[in-house]
Each structure stands twice: as structure tokens, then as C-alpha cells.
Amino acid sequence: MKLLATLYLSLVLGLGASLPLGDLIADGGSHDATLPDRCDGIEFDAITPDETGTTIFFKGAHLWNGFLGPAQPSNEFFHELDEYGHVDAAFRMHNPENKDDHDHVYFFLDDKVFSYYNRTLEAGYPKPLQDEFPGVPSHLDAAVECPKGECPANSVLFFKGHDVHVFDIDTKVVKTKTWSHLPVCTSALRWLERYYCFHGHNFTKFNPVSGEVSGDYPKDARDYFMKCPGFGHGGEYKIPKCGDVKIDAITTDDQGKKYFFAGPIYMRLDTHRDGLHAFRITGTWKEMIHGVDAVFSYNDKLYMIKDDQVYIYKLDAHNTLIEGYPKSLKEELGIEGHVDGAFVCPNKDTVHIIQGTIIRDVDLSATPRVVTRDFPIPISEIDAGLCSQEGVYVFKGSTFYHYDSAFTLAVTKMAPVPENITPAMMGCQE
Known part of the structure; x- marks a missing residue:
């Protein structure tokens, strides 16, 4: 029954479910003292899904693949980034009209941009940021894609301080907004058609067009985006019979x-x-x-x-x-x-x-x-x-x-x- 082949009811009995079925294993953070532990409450440098949907969290020279599991050296996956330091911002491109870059993952380091697909650096990269995204400032804080329908056009939101530079993918026109009511985002994520600004160990959900924040924010990322001992907003995860x-x-x-x-x-x-x-x-x-x-x-x-x-x-x-x-x-x-x-x-x-x-x-x-x-x-x-x-x-x-x-x-x-x-x-x- 193809229609229901992807239906997982393992989350029905846990109203706080925010993790995939395959991640319903107690994590408890990393246990290697030499590795950073995101359950300690850290500020991420960048967050992005890759082309398979795995969400990658970056901090310094390390990353986490998915919502659970310990930190790993980022150079094991993206070794070309080593030369330039830590990742400033990252996003997964949404441009279905152009198959050459749709679902490619872009990383920004200082004034350079890298494009990866299947964890492989694309030919011709890194490039100067201005060559790929003219009008977007360097040394970014965060970036996130915004497809047409959620934004007026297929766009990328680039964050630097309280300024948000909205880059139209088709026209390459940049419009700058100032969202002083939103915390300074050190990373941003589009997840299930919702938009999240991460700051410190917290996050704030926002409207990608207006920047409006509705609801009780900020919230602790450890309650929602990772499995940590003593955290969680909906009780233990239970797989029903x-x-x-x-x-x-x-x-x-x-x-x-x-x-x-x-x-x-x-x-x-x-x-x-x-x-x-x-x-x-x-x-x-x-x-x-x-x-x-x-x-x-x-x-x-x-x-x-x-x-x-x-x-x-x-x-x-x-x-x-x-x-x-x-x-x-x-x-x-x-x-x-x-x-x-x-x-x-x-x-x-x-x-x-x-x-x-x-x-x-x-x-x-x-x-x-x-x-x-x-x-x-x-x-x-x-x-x-x-x-x-x-x-x-x-x-x-x-x-x-x-x-x-x-x-x-x-x-x-x-x-x-x-x-x-x-x-x-x-x-x-x-």
C-alpha cells in the first residue's frame, strides 16, 4: 500500500515528537570528552539539511549528522572547508527550475561560497561570494532558503546582525530588511515549511516574509531539535503496538x-x-x-x-x-x-x-x-x-x-x- 508506506505512528502517543522514527534511541549527548556536546547548550555556527534531508549542525571543526548522535570532525565529510575555518552560514538550495543547483548545499566562509552535492564539492568552487550572490555581504551570520509560495519568489534569506538580505534566485535582486525584533541569528533552518532562527542554545520561529514572531519564544533547542537527558517538551517517545x-x-x-x-x-x-x-x-x-x-x-x-x-x-x-x-x-x-x-x-x-x-x-x-x-x-x-x-x-x-x-x-x-x-x-x- 504505497500511500501509507511512509506513515509512522510511532510519534502519535508522544505529543512532543520532533524526531524521526529512526532517531528514537536515547542519545544522552556525546560521551567523548574531546568532542563538543550539544546537550551542554551550545550556539551553532550553521544548520542546514542536505540533499537527502539529513539536518547537519555545525560548530567549529565539528558537525552532527541528524537530530541524534555524537559530534564528528567536519573534515571527514567536507574536508575542503578546513583551509577557511568554521562555517558562517549554510542552506540547501530550492530552485526546481534549475536542476544544476536544486538541492545543492551551499556553505559560506568569510567571503567564499562552496557548493556541495552528495557531500562532494562541485567543480569551480569555492567562488567569491559576490560572483554567486551579488549584493550579499560577506562574513554572514546565517542563511536559509525560502521557496516561492512561502516567499513571493524563490529566495534565500541572508542574515547579518539584524539585517536580512532577501536574494531573489531568478532575478538576483537583493532587498534588505531590518528585523530588530528578532534575535541575531547565528544559524537558521527551514524545517517542514517552518522557519527557525537559532541564537545561543535557543531558537525562535519566525515568518519568512515579515519576520513576525508569534507564540511563546525563545525556546530551548534541546527540547525540540535533539534528544538530551532531562529535556523534551512532550514526554518520552512511545511506539504504539x-x-x-x-x-x-x-x-x-x-x-x-x-x-x-x-x-x-x-x-x-x-x-x-x-x-x-x-x-x-x-x-x-x-x-x-x-x-x-x-x-x-x-x-x-x-x-x-x-x-x-x-x-x-x-x-x-x-x-x-x-x-x-x-x-x-x-x-x-x-x-x-x-x-x-x-x-x-x-x-x-x-x-x-x-x-x-x-x-x-x-x-x-x-x-x-x-x-x-x-x-x-x-x-x-x-x-x-x-x-x-x-x-x-x-x-x-x-x-x-x-x-x-x-x-x-x-x-x-x-x-x-x-x-x-x-x-x-x-x-x-x-
Whole structure:
């Protein structure tokens, strides 16, 4: 089942989960006294993901590969940097229109720039910084990529003091802003479409366009970006047994982002390259304080259902609640009662709503929206439904049912044999 091949539910029971499944091993920092220990609380020189999604942390002559593990000499991986001292700033290029530099990792040392791919220095590097990024000052503090959609254009944010130099990758135009309210960033990181300024052993999340900081910051990086004894913001990480798995809702939006929801948390399933991580629903959709019953995507909007209310959010960088919402189920979809699951199949205008042992079809292109037909289904107590090119998946507890299509689900009188969610699918325990 390709759709769920990357679904790790190991983080569902730990609301503080910020580390990939493979990192759920007690680290405790490095134990070699000759190596720096980031659990002591240090200020990083630079942080960047590489082309595989591994986040690299730099400090002096050492680095850490990923969120766990001890420090290692950086010259074992990037030996050409030795001659120039420590890394000032680094970022992973986001330029899908130009395959020659997309996903390449750039390092900045004094007035020089290095470009690496697969940990190999590209031909012609190092270069003078001005040759590659004209108008950007040398001796930078930090850098981070900002793709179009999150910024007005594919850009790189270069930090020096309180000044932020926004470099347009296509036009090579630099616009300088001053964000005096933001701490001086010694490193910066774009992680799961969020932007973080690291300063000391703390970090502050910020808006990449305005520099706005919302929420309770700064926070200690050891609580979120590494596993350290005595730190962590959500308790110990627990891998549930496959028999304990329960999904409240699951969907794919029109941008190809895959989400699942369980209790107060959600997880993006399409971010496996940068790690799969659990977040509180209210951190992205602040109005959904009681979780969700069902979620579906249609026409670049995300419909979130809780009790008898429908919340509709724009699929933009800020997940903006559309003015006038929430509205009642009756007013928005022409139905009443508890919703167990909902899904829209690719390139279709019908939302299939599961209520008990009935599946109801609502034409989303019609006004007003009313139920066009309903069918009994041979399964009760369904938790969630999902439709993809591979068919329809109906989830019930730790099992799922697979149908070839929504039509098959509606007309089949007998349920298929339920299949158990497996460790290979979801990373749960036998």
C-alpha cells in the first residue's frame, strides 16, 4: 500500500515528537570528552539539511549528522572547508527550475561560497561570494532558503546582525530588511515549511516574509531539535503496538500534502525526506482546539469537520480560516449528525461522507449543497476514509478495508476481508 508506506505512528502517543522514527534511541549527548556536546547548550555556527534531508549542525571543526548522535570532525565529510575555518552560514538550495543547483548545499566562509552535492564539492568552487550572490555581504551570520509560495519568489534569506538580505534566485535582486525584533541569528533552518532562527542554545520561529514572531519564544533547542537527558517538551517517545493504532482522519490536499490526524496531533506524511513528525493541530489550525472528526480537500481548500461545524481553510502558507466560518454541517453540506469520515477522490466534485453505516454523496459544485444519494455500507464504526489513485481505504481501529473505488464501496454488499495495519506500513510494534 504505497500511500501509507511512509506513515509512522510511532510519534502519535508522544505529543512532543520532533524526531524521526529512526532517531528514537536515547542519545544522552556525546560521551567523548574531546568532542563538543550539544546537550551542554551550545550556539551553532550553521544548520542546514542536505540533499537527502539529513539536518547537519555545525560548530567549529565539528558537525552532527541528524537530530541524534555524537559530534564528528567536519573534515571527514567536507574536508575542503578546513583551509577557511568554521562555517558562517549554510542552506540547501530550492530552485526546481534549475536542476544544476536544486538541492545543492551551499556553505559560506568569510567571503567564499562552496557548493556541495552528495557531500562532494562541485567543480569551480569555492567562488567569491559576490560572483554567486551579488549584493550579499560577506562574513554572514546565517542563511536559509525560502521557496516561492512561502516567499513571493524563490529566495534565500541572508542574515547579518539584524539585517536580512532577501536574494531573489531568478532575478538576483537583493532587498534588505531590518528585523530588530528578532534575535541575531547565528544559524537558521527551514524545517517542514517552518522557519527557525537559532541564537545561543535557543531558537525562535519566525515568518519568512515579515519576520513576525508569534507564540511563546525563545525556546530551548534541546527540547525540540535533539534528544538530551532531562529535556523534551512532550514526554518520552512511545511506539504504539499496531493493535492500538487509531486514526481520526486522513487526507491528501490538492497540493499533494498528506496528513493524518489522531487526537490533538497531526502528522505530514509526505515529508519523509526531512523526517516524519507530530505536531499539535492548533499549531497549524488554531481554531481546531478539540481535534477533528473528518477532513477532506477540495478546490484548494481544506474542509475540517468537528461535531456539527465545518471549518474551511485556504491551502496557503498560513492556513487561513475563510471569513464567515465555521458554519453548520446543514448550512455547508446539507447534512446533520456526527460524521465518521469523509473523502474526495482525485479530480472529482463529490465528497463521500460516512455516517454510521451510511455513505452519503454531496455534490460540491452545486449550490446549495445537498445529499444527492446515499447507500448502506457493510461496515460500522468507521474511523476515517481516504481516496487515491489506488482506490479507497476505510480505517477502523487498527485495521483497514481496501476498495477499488468509491462506487465499489457504495454498491458492495459484503465487506472485504479486513487487513491489519503492519509495522511495515506504520512503524508500529507487533
